[in-house]
Amino acid sequence: MNRYTKTFGILVTAAIVAGGVNWYQSAYADVQQTTPGLSDDPIVTKSYVDQKIAELKSGENSGGNSTPEDATKLEVVTIPLGAKLMVSAGGEIVVRTGKAVAYSSDSNGLSDLTAGADIASGSPIATNHLILFPRDGRGVEPDPRQKNGLTVLVRGKYQLS
Template identity: 40%
Template sequence: MNKRKIVFTVTLAVIIISILGYSAFAGVDNEPGGSNDPLVTQSYVDQYMQWKVAELKTGQVLQCHAGTEFIPRRGQAVVVDSTGNGIPDVTAGEDIHAGSATPLNHLLIVPRDDGRGVKAQSPAVVMYRGEATIQ
């Protein structure tokens, strides 16, 4: 009879320890891409993946850094490009050169960090993703 109590107590103790151990580690998220091991950081997503909106006054320039994407949404704007290479219009599949109007709702991507961007000819709204400054 005493041996049964010992086996029962040991079995019960093992079950309780197993349940407690599982409960302690069940909330740990070590999966790649999980909150404890993200594939990218929140600051990266905030800076590079989310669209920002620039409301440009007439004459202001949205000067973009390399890799910045932008979409002219309202108003009239022209491409600023001192290199003469233009800015790729991904939507139309062509380059837009300095002084040419930017078509509304087209995705444009600045390939290099050399001062390219867009200048407002009238109040304009431009969505952009990446790094840019308004001058």
């Protein structure tokens, strides 16, 4: 092998290696380098997760004074005859005892999730059906034709009036 062929081979090999390095750098140039511990770092530590869980439990990040446990808790409420139970938007009830009547301050009613139906204001509510309150200004009251009040399970914020 002569001197020029050997030099040409070395130059070709160097060009291939340089091209490969250039391709590797351009292919991975958009990978963002992050500093560990900053907010843009996708890896979190156990202490960070524990801190966020503690904030959620204390209500710091919930946007209100209810905790995640309160949002899923069912509360037994007795509604006396002549009173109304007004439930906030997103709240749910299940009528357990007594005859309930839907109340709405506008023309729309309540959502009966068990039957897949809309309950108009003044209409009876079936026992043991899950009822959703899509907006504020809606509630339930005992049927005025009965002698006793009403017992319901409530999930969410409510007001007895």
